Amino acid sequence: MNQYPHDTDGLRAEIAIAAARMIAEDGADYSTAKRKAARQILGTAVHGDMLPDNAQIEEEVRAYNELFLADSQPQRLLQLRQLACRLMQELERFNPYISGAVVNGTAGEHSDIHLQLFYDNPKDVEIFLLNKNVNFEVSEEQNPRPRRMEAMEVISFMWQGEGVMLSLYAQDDVRGALKAKPDGKPQRLSLAGLQALIAADGAQTTAES
Secondary structure, three states, X not given: OOOOXXXXXXXXXXXXXXXXXXXXXXXXXXXXHHHHHHHHHHOOOOOHHHOOOHHHHHHXXXXXXXXXXXXXXXXXXXXXXXXXXXXXXXOHHHOEEEEXXXXXXXXXXXXXXXXXXXXXXXXHHHHHHHHOOOOEEXXXXXXXXXXXXXXXXXXXXXXXXXXXEXXXXXXXXXXXXXXXXXXXXXXXXXXXXXXXHHHHXXXXXXXXO
């Protein structure tokens, strides 16, 4: 029996720790990891209000990386950030922003590069990739913008050995996209923002040496 049968906060913490391990070691997405962790701990599905939010899991992923992957994760993160910079330069005409684990610093061995393009004609993006001889797949996801009823196109492909996902937004959506998270940290960065982040991390590493 779980040691937190009546302690909701303790249960969320335990699920977050287990989910973080799955994300860091296996590359699971947050939703799958938290629900699988809950089933492992309790032996049954858990209602959404009993599950930790993504911010809590992100902190546990960060702690896991620092504790168990300190020798490899920082270099992996830098590799993905540098690769993302080069890709964003290639896609600069489509107003790219980067989001996800590469931005928040938790990216690991199984992480993909997630870019958001704010451009009104998805077909131009597809034609650009075809002209670059990139083999890609197109899917649709629910648009996270409340005022957008249509589905959002997502383009997936491999680039220089890494998985990439391009989420295609309308150009006007970029204004709302620049809002920070509740903790004040950016949810996404422009090419210039990512370059500045890499430079700042490099300067901090040099100072700590």
